[in-house]
Amino acid sequence: MPFQAPLMLFGAAAVTVPLALHFFYRARYKPLPWGPMKLLREAVEQTSRRLKFQERLLLLLRCLALILLALALARPALDSVSGAASDGPVDAVLMFDTSYSMAARDGEKTRLERAKDAAVAVLDALPDQSSVQIYACADRAQALGPVSRYNRDQAKQLVRSIEVTSLSTDVLPGLTDALAAAETGTAPAKEIYVFSDLQKSGFERQQPGLRAKCEEAREKKAGLVFVRCGNPGRKIPNVSVVDVKLLAAIPHTRTRVPFVVTVKNTGPEPVRGIKVSLELDGKAVERDATQIDQIDPGATAEVTLTGGLEESGPRLLAVYADGDGLDGDNVLYKIVGVRDKVNALLVAHPFAGLPATDAGDWFVRKALVPFDTERERDKIEKYFIATESVQPAEVGPDKLAGKDIVYLLNAPVRTDDPFVGMPPAFVSQLAEFVKGGGGLVFGAGPLVNPGDYNRVLGRAGAGLLPVPLGPDLPAATAEAPFRPAVESIDDRDDVFGKVKPYADWIDRATFTRMLHLDDTGPDAAGGRVRVRTTDNRPLVASRVVGDGEVLFFAAPLDESWGSRLMADGQFAVPLTTYIVSHLTGRKVPGGARTAGDTLTWAPPVAASGYELIKPRPRTGKGDDGRNRLRVKLGEAKAGAGARPVVSTADSLVAGEYAIVPAGGAQADGATFAVNPDLRETDNLEPVSDSELEKMLGYRPTIIQAGAGTETAIRERRTHGEWTEWVLLALLLLLMGEATWAWFCGRAW
Template sequence: MSFLAPLMLLGATAVTIPVVLHFFYKTRYRKLPWGAMRFLKQSIEQTSRRLKFQEYILLALRCLCLLLLAGALARPSCTTFHTGGRGESVDAVFVFDTSFSMGARDGEVTRLDRAKQAAQTIIDNLPPNSTVQIYASADRSSFLGPVTPGNLDQARQVVQTIELTSQAGDALPGLAEAYAALDRGAGSNKEVYLFTDLQKTGWDQQAAAVRAKAAEIKQRATLVVVRCGSQDRPINNVAIVDITYPGGIPHTGSRLPVTVLLKNTGKNPVRNLSVTLDVDGKHGDKESNTVDEIPPGQTFPAQLTAKLDTAGAVLLTAKVTQDDLPGDNQLDRLIPVRDRIRVLVVDGAPDPRDPKQSAGHFLRNALLPVPANQIDDYFVKVTVVPVEEAGPGLLGVNDIVFLCNVAASPADRPGVPGLSAEFVERLGTFVKDGGSLVIGTGDNFVASRYNAILGSGGAHLLPFDVEEVVGTLPETPSHPAPDTADPASYLARFRDDPFRTASANVDVFRFVGINDADKPNGRVLMRLSYQKPWITSRNVGDGEVVFVSTSLDASWTNWCANSGSYVSFVQLTLSYLTGKATRGVNVVAGGPLVWHPVEARHGFEIVRPDGKRVKLGKATGGDGGAKLTVNYADTGVAGLYHMGVEGEDPPIGPRFAVVPDLRESDNLDSLNDAEAEQVIGFKPVLVLAGVDGDNALTSERNRREWTIWVLLGLFFVACGEAGWAWVCGRAW
C-alpha cells in the first residue's frame, strides 16, 4: 500500500487528543463522608471495573475515527509507488503502432484515426499538471514530441501529425522506448498507453522479450493497451508480393512480359480485382488487367507487359485497388534496361577444322537465340576470341566475360596458350568494378595453376579453391541434381519443370573437384548427383563470378546438346548478371540507402517520395582506397527516393525504390484479450478505442485508490462510537 498524500498522515497525531482528555481532564470532586454511602461501597467497586472497560472501548473507537480520517485524507492506493488515483497528476507515455496494418479500414475510419481519437480523449481527461510523451513505433521507434511534456496542447497537435510507415510491426521497440521514457517523468504516478491493433505477428516474433519488458514496465507504471482494430470485421486485402520478368532481359525498343504476383492475405475471396502497371510514371503507357477471383491465402500471377523506351534504371509501378488495406496496394521496382549487352567469350580450345565443336560456338548460339538474319539487330553483342588474342583492352568495352577451357597462364601446359598476366590483373579490376565473369573448365584446366593465379593464391576470383579433375565411368555418368538448386538463387527455377527434367537428363563425365568448405565467401548454387558442387558463385567487389565445374563444350558433358538446360542456364545467367546494375536500389522499408559517388566536392541531398528534400552532407570515406559513401536511413515510407548533389533539380544521382515490408500483411490475425494477456504475461488495462474508453480509465484509477473504502469504514466506526457512547451514558 502507498499514499498519494502521505503528509496528511501527520493528522493521525490527533489521536492523542481523546487520550489526553480522557486521562487528564476527568471531573474533579471533593470527598465528603456520608454515612448512608457506606452501604453502597461494595456495589460501586463491583461496577467500576465494567465502566472503565466501556470507557476504554469508547476511547479506542474515537482514536480509530481520527486515524481513519487521517488515512482518508492521505489517499491510500492499493498498488505500488508508481500509480495514483483519481485526480492525481499523471506522467503518461503514448506509444502509437505506425505499422501499415494500422491503415486498415475496418469501419468508418482507419485504425490509426481511431487511435488518434482515443488519444485526444485521454489527453482531455488527464488530471491537471499531467505530462505526455509520444512515440511512434513499427519495427523501430522514434520520439515525436511534445518538446515540453507538460504542454498538453502541443501534445494534441503531435497526435494529429502522426503518419503511418510502410514497415512491419514489432511490439518490443515501442515497449523498450516507453520503459526508458518513464525515467524522464518527474512524478510518481505513471501510465503507459499502447495504441495498437494487436496484430499477432508484431507480438509473437519476440514474445519472450516482449513479456520481459512488459514485466519491467509493470513494476513502474500502469500498462494500458488501447485496441484500435475490430475483431468482428475481417480485413479484405490483396498484397502485391513481387514484380518479375521471368526469362526476359529488359532492353530498349521491346515490350517486356511482366508478372505481377498477387496474394490474398484476407479471410474472404477477392473478386474483380483491377491491376495496373506503368513505366516511369507514364500513365499513357499504363496497362491493366482484371483478376476474376483470388481465394483466401492464394497467390495469383497477373500477366502484363511494359513498354521500354529508354536505357538505364526504369521504374515499374504496379497497383491494385478495392481492398481494406492500402499499405501494400502499390509496389515499385527498378529494373535495368539495356540498349545493348556486350559479351566477351574467350575460347581456350578453338578448333579451326571444326569450329562448331568449340565452347565459343555453343555459347554464341546460346547467347543469340534468334535467327541468323536478326543477329545484327539483336541487343546482345557477342565477341569470341582465342585466348592468345584476349588483351586487357577488351575488358573495357564488355559487360560480361566467359572463360571457356582457358589455361590460367601460358606456363600451365606446354604449347597451350593461356591468359596473360596483364589480362588477369585487369580482369580482377573489371570484376571489382561491377563486371561479371563466368568460368567453364575443360582439358586445359590445371587446378593448382587456377588456385595460384585466379584463386586464393592470386586474384581471389574463384568462389572456392579447386581440386583435381574427377572422372566417371561412361556407363555411370554424373547428372545435375535440380533439387539441390539454391532456392534463393537465380537458378531456383531449375527445381521446377521444364528446367528440372531437362537438367536431370544431362550426362557429366568429367568435372573439377571443389573444396566448398574452405572459403565462406563462396556459394554453391547447384550440385551434381554425387553431391559435388556443379555451379558456384562469389561476389567480388561490385561484380560477381560464376564457376561451372564441367566444360561448356561437348568434351566433358553432353550439356551443350541439351538446349532446354544449357540455353536456359546461359540466358538466366545473362539476365541475372546484367540485373546487378540495379541491385541495392530496391530496398524494403526501413533499409538503408547507399550510394558511392565518384567525387565528394559538394554536399548531397535526397528527395523523398513526398517531395521533401533532406540534406545529407558530404560523402564519407575515400581514404586508403575506400569508396566514397553517402548513406540515408530514414526509409520508413515506401516510394521513390532520389539522391543527388545539393541544389540539383531534378537530382542526377541514383534512384531507390523502397517497398513495403510485406511481413506486416502476410498474417492479419490479431490477438484476442486472452491471448494478449498471455503474451504480455499479466492482465493489463485493455480498452477498446472509441467505446467508453475514458470511463474504463477513470474506473481503473478509482479502483487503485482506497479513499472511498476508508471513508466508508470511518462512517461505520463513527456510528459504532455514537452507539457505544449512548450505551455508556445510560443510567444504571
C-alpha cells in the same frame, strides 16, 4: 501502503482532545457520609460500572473517528498502481503503434486517428506539472519528442503528425524504451500508455521478453495502460500483393512483356472485387485495372498484365491491389533492369582452318544470338544482344568498355610467350570490371592450364576463380562419359533451377574430360558449387566478386573433350539466356528490400557527401529524384569489402529510395525498391483481454479508445486511492457514534 499526503497523518494527534475532555474534566466531588446512601451503595456501584463501559466505548469511537479523518486526508493508495495522486504530477510516456495495421478503418476513422484522439484525451487528463514523452514503435522504437517534455501543446501537435509505417508489430522495443524514458523523469508517479490495435502477433513475437519487461514495470511502480484503438470484434478483409514476375528473362526496350502478379487473401473472410494495376516509373502500363472476382481465405490468385518497356536503365515496377480493408500491403515494388543492348565479349581461339562449329566461341555466339549469320543479318543487327569475339593474345583492356558480360572460352593466360594467352593488363582490368558489377563466365578446355590459372586468376592473383583448380582428372570414356546430375541442382537457383525442367536435354550433355574444381580447401571459401556430375564432381562453381559474379564450367562450352554441353540449342539457348539475365541483373545497383532493412551502396567513385532520396507519392510521375525529399547521409565509411560504403536504415515506408552523391540525380546512384513487411498481415487477429493477461502474467489496465477515454483515465488514477473507502468507514463510524451517544444519553 503509500500515502499521497503523508503530512496529514499528523492530524491523528487530535485524538488527544476527547481524551483530555474525558480525563481532565471529570466531575469533582467530596465524599460526604449519608446514612441512606449506604443502602443504595450496591445499586450505585453496579450502575457506575455500566456507565463507565458506555463512556469508554463512546470515547473509543470518537478517537477512532479522528484517526480515520486524518487517514482520509493523508489519501492512502494501492501499491499495484503507479502511486499517482489524481492531482499530483506524473511522468507520462505515450507509445504509439505505427505498424500499418493501424491504418485499418473502424467506422469513419482509422485506428491511428482513434489513437491520436485518445492520446489528446490522456494529455488533457494529466495533472499540472506533468511531463510527457512520445514514442513511435512498430518493430523498433523511435523517440519523437516533444522538445520540452513539460509543454503539452507541443506534445499535442506532435501526436497529430504521427503517421503509419510499412513495418510489422513488435511491442517489446517500444515498451523497453518507454520504461527507460519514464525513469528519467522527476515525478514520483510514472505512467506508460500504449496506443495500439493490440495485434496478437506483436505480443507473440518476443513474448518471454515482453512478460519480463512488464514485470519490471510493475516492480518499479510504473503504471502500464493499454489503450485499444480498434474494434476487437471487427474482421478486416485483406489482400496482400506477394509477388510479381516478368515472363521475360532479359527485359529490354521496344518490347511488351507479361507480368504475372500474385495476390493472397490473408484475412478471415472471402474478398471480392479486388482490382490489380501495374505502374512503371509512376506510369500505368495498362489502361485499365484487372479485377479478381473472389479470393477465399488463405488462397492466392494470379493476374497477368502486359506492358511495354520504353526506356532503358533501372525502372521501378509497382503493383497495386485495391478493394480490401487495409492499404498497407496492397503494393509491391521491384527494380527492373531494362536494357537497350546487352554487349558480350567472347575471348576464344578461332581454330583457323577448321569448320565454324569448331571455333571456341561458336556455340556460345549461337546461343546468345540465335539467328543464321548469312540469312538473318538484319535480325542480328536489331537484336538486343550484341557479341564481339577476340583472340586471347589480342584482347586488351579497351575491349571491356561498354561490355556487360565476358566469356573466357578455353582461353589461356599469358606465360613466357607474348603471343599466347591474355595479357596481364587485360586480366587486371577484367578484375575491376567484375567488381564493378560485370558478369564473367569461364569455359574449360585443353588450353586452360590449372597452375597458370591458379597463379594469375586465383586468390593470390586477380581473385576471379570461384575455387582453385586441382590436378587433372582421369578421362572418361565415350561409353561412360561424365554427365550433369539434375538432382544436384537447387530448385531455387536463379540460373540452373530454371533449366532443371530440361532434364532430358541435360542428360544428353555429356563430355569425356573436365577440370578438377577443388571445393575442399581454404581457398575455396566464398565459392559455391551449383551443379555436380553424376559421380559428385563439381561441374559449375560460382562466386560473388564485388558487385559482380563469376561462373566457372569445368567442362568446355565448345566441342573439345567430346563436350556436348552446348550442342543442343533447345538446352543451350535457355541456359545462356538465364546466365546472361542473372549476371547482368547484378549490374543494377540497389534492388528489392523490406521496410526497415539497411540500404547499402558501395559507390564506384568517391564523393564528398551522399544523400538519401525518399519515396515519391503514388501520384508522382517519373522525375529524376530532384523534387523529392532528400536526407543527408554524410561520407562513405569503410565496409567489409575493399570499397567504402554508404548505408542508412531510414527505410520505414514502402516505396522507391535512392542513395546518390550530394546534389546528384537518381541515375547517379543506387535505386532500392522497399516493400511492406508482410509479417504484419500474416495474422490480423487482435489479442483478447484474457489472452493478454495470460501472456503478461497479470491483468493490465486496458482502456477502449473513444469518447470516454479521459474519464476512464481519471477514474483509473483515483481508483488507486483508498480515500473514498476510508471516508465511507468514517461516515459509518460517526453514524454508529451518534446512535450510541443517543442510547447512552451522552453528547459531545
